[in-house]
Amino acid sequence: MLLISCPYCGARAETEFSYGGEAGIERPKDPHALSDAEWADYLFMRKNPRGLHTELWIHAQGCRRWFKVERDTVSYKITSSRELSLGASEKE
Amino acid sequence: MTEVKRIDLGHINLRGDAGDDRFADGVEAALGLTLPVDPNTLSESDHRMYWLGPDEWQVVADRKNVPVLLKKLEDALVDQHVSINDLSGGQVTLHLAGADVPELLAKACTLDLHPSVFGVGDCAQSGLAKANVLIGYIDVAPVYEIIVRRSFSEYLLRWLRQNSHFQVGTASS
Numbered sequence: 001m002l003l004i005s006c007p008y009c010g011a012r013a014e015t016e017f018s019y020g021g022e023a024g025i026e027r028p029k030d031p032h033a034l035s036d037a038e039w040a041d042y043l044f045m046r047k048n049p050r051g052l053h054t055e056l057w058i059h060a061q062g063c064r065r066w067f068k069v070e071r072d073t074v075s076y077k078i079t080s081s082r083e084l085s086l087g088a089s090e091k092e
Numbered sequence: 093m094t095e096v097k098r099i100d101l102g103h104i105n106l107r108g109d110a111g112d113d114r115f116a117d118g119v120e121a122a123l124g125l126t127l128p129v130d131p132n133t134l135s136e137s138d139h140r141m142y143w144l145g146p147d148e149w150q151v152v153a154d155r156k157n158v159p160v161l162l163k164k165l166e167d168a169l170v171d172q173h174v175s176i177n178d179l180s181g182g183q184v185t186l187h188l189a190g191a192d193v194p195e196l197l198a199k200a201c202t203l204d205l206h207p208s209v210f211g212v213g214d215c216a217q218s219g220l221a222k223a224n225v226l227i228g229y230i231d232v233a234p235v236y237e238i239i240v241r242r243s244f245s246e247y248l249l250r251w252l253r254q255n256s257h258f259q260v261g262t263a264s265s
Binding site: 013015065 | 144
C-alpha cells in the first residue's frame, strides 16, 4: 500500500485517497477557437509516461481536498506532494 | 474490554478563512474556545472544536445549546465569507472508553493510534471498518470520540461492540 502525504493532514494510507488523473491540464480559454482535433486532445489525450508523473489526488476520507502529487509510475515512489493553488499557474 | 456508548450531542460544521483575524476572533467570542489551526488537533472548553481541513472545522456541543451557538456564530461572523451548518441530525457521536481502544480501532483503521503518536487533543478523519469517521482523543482516561454519519452508525456500533467483545488482555499503553 502507498503512503501518500496529504499537504494538509500528513502521511496517510492509500485507501483514504482517490486518484484524479493527470495534473496540469488547463481548460482552453476559448473552446470555440479550437479545431475538433485540438479539443479532443484537451479532452482525451494524456501523457501516460513511464517514469515521473504529475497527478491529482483527493483525500476522500480525510480533509476532502484535491492536491498534486509527483509519482514515479515504475517504482510508485512519490517524490512530492503539494497544494493545488501553489502549482496552478505552472505549465508543463 | 472497551466500553462503547452512544452520546447525544449536536454538531456544527463551520467553514471560513483561518488567516483572517476577524474570523478567528469571531469564533473565539462566539464559542469561548480558540480556533484549532494546527492540523489534526481539537480544542476544548464547554464544547469541542475539531480541525477538519485548512478552512473547515466541526463544533461538537450539547444538543440543546446548538441553536444558541448557531445564533452566536452567525452574529459574530456577520458579513464574512463563511458557512455555518447544523449537522446534528446527520451525525452520531460515540464514546469509547478503556485502555484497549487503540487496539480495537487498529483492527480496521490505518491510523497509528498508539498514545505516543496520537495523544490527547489529537484528531483525524479516516476510515474505520469501511465507514468514514472523525476520531478524537478527548480524555486521558482514555476516552475516544468517534463521529460517524447517522446511516453508518448502527453498523459501526455493532462492529465496535462485537469486536470489543473478542478483545482479551490489556493493551500496551
